[in-house]
Amino acid sequence: MNNCFVELKDISDERGSLVVIENLKEIPFEVKRVYYLYNLRDDKARGFHAHKILNQAFLCLNGSCKVLLDDGENQTIYEMNAPNQMLLCKNKIWHKMFDFSDNCIFLVLADQEYHEDDYIRNYQDFLGTVKDEKND
Template structure:
């Protein structure tokens, strides 16, 4: 059984360029491996703030920094990866069961998130030790609810 981090990767999205500028598009189940059920974006994040700090049990996501830049820090409880997003045509595909936090937002950054499911609080691990228990790294069951 591999790490869920092995499935997290940068996806270069299509870029159409002409004299009028550039256009990037995303098609579900073509450029990303899921149906898009929810779209949201983070912006006006104060300097030094950290967003995320959770994991999802089943949700898949694609993070795209449309403007500015930010860092996405991932861990599976054993190894860590950091991705710096700063191009609007690059998306970070996140698999389930990966703990993530987002920080180092530049001024005027906008982080777009495409999600494979509607919001469901039961899909979250918000406590890191519960996440580790859910991954079978710590003994004992993860708390629910």
């Protein structure tokens, strides 16, 4: 799985819109955990970590925000402002979410259950982990 920005198929008519995400189809993994962020402040960023194993998909269901993905060498900022946009974030990618609109609802789909020992919360440790992998 690579990090990528995906526009999901939006099925719309006069009744409204529908977006479908199925395991191993639109999303390249089986979802084992779902959580969302809301009541977010535009001056308070979230994230600031990477995962050793866990892969994620990010969706901004309402409002807008920005997501920074950092592989240790390159940083890319994605603007998420439509509920049919999905950003895939593979493991060992430092991520930060920020610049939230007042009404932002940010959904995360993950391929693992929560395990604190999967988190890399220190940026220098993250850079060391990425560097060690490249040397293997």
